[in-house]
Amino acid sequence: MAHPRHGWRWWNNKAQTGFLMKNLLLTVLLFASAAQVMAADAYPTVRVRDIPEGLKMVWRQTRPEMTETSRCAAAFDNHSDVEKMTLQCSVHIKMAAEGARRAMRYCEEKRQELKIKESCRMVTD
Numbered sequence: 001m002a003h004p005r006h007g008w009r010w011w012n013n014k015a016q017t018g019f020l021m022k023n024l025l026l027t028v029l030l031f032a033s034a035a036q037v038m039a040a041d042a043y044p045t046v047r048v049r050d051i052p053e054g055l056k057m058v059w060r061q062t063r064p065e066m067t068e069t070s071r072c073a074a075a076f077d078n079h080s081d082v083e084k085m086t087l088q089c090s091v092h093i094k095m096a097a098e099g100a101r102r103a104m105r106y107c108e109e110k111r112q113e114l115k116i117k118e119s120c121r122m123v124t125d
Contacts, residue, residue, distance in 0.1 A: 043073070043100060043104055043120075043121065043122045044119065044120075044121040044122070045121055045122045045123070045124045046074060046121040046122070046123055046124070047123075047124055047125070048123055048124070048125055051074050051076065051087070051123065052076055052078075052079040052080075052082075052085055053079070054082050054085060055074055055076065055085055055086075055087045058087045059072065059087060059123065062087075062089050062091065065091050065092075066089070066091055067091075067092075067093075068096070069093050069094060069095060069096040069099050070089065070090060070091045070092075070093060070099055071089065071090050071093075071096065071099035071100040071102075071103040071122060071123075072087055072088065072089040072090075072103055072122070072123040073087075073088055073089075073100075073103040073104045073106070073107035073120045073121060073122050073123065074086065074087045074088075074107065074120065074121060074123050075107055075108075075110070075111040075116045075118055075119065075120040075121070076116065076118060077116055077117050077118050083114070084114055084115070084116050085114075085116070086107060086110040086111060086114060086116065087107075087123070088103055088106035088107040088110055088120075089103055089106075090102035090103040090106070100122060103122070104120055104122070107120035108120055
């Protein structure tokens with residue numbers, strides 16, 4: 001029979017290994033669920049250089065007022081039809097996720113009003 005102290009260490013190591021494995025599994029599951037939540041708020045994007053010139057002018061005028069949490073969304077069918085394009089921004093906002101949701105909501109409302117076929121996309125630098 002093993003010395004009681006050795007037996008205790010062996011059990012203690014097994015218990016620690018089980019505890020660590022459970023915590024590792026829990027951490028992986030938490031990260032996976034957090035990634036799904038963040039992906040749910042992810043919106044399609046368009047770079048500033050890819051939006052029509054008319055919208056770029058609005059972007060340049062709005063940009064100085066924007067903070068790191070401000071967001072803009074754009075919708076346009078083509079680069080030449082000025083009547084069918086919109087850029088909607090949420091400028092004075094405390095949280096970036098809320099700014100993105102509001103910008104997309106404003107853009108969707110305007111997109112339906114102007115009957116723009118393409119969906120709204122978040123504008124990125």
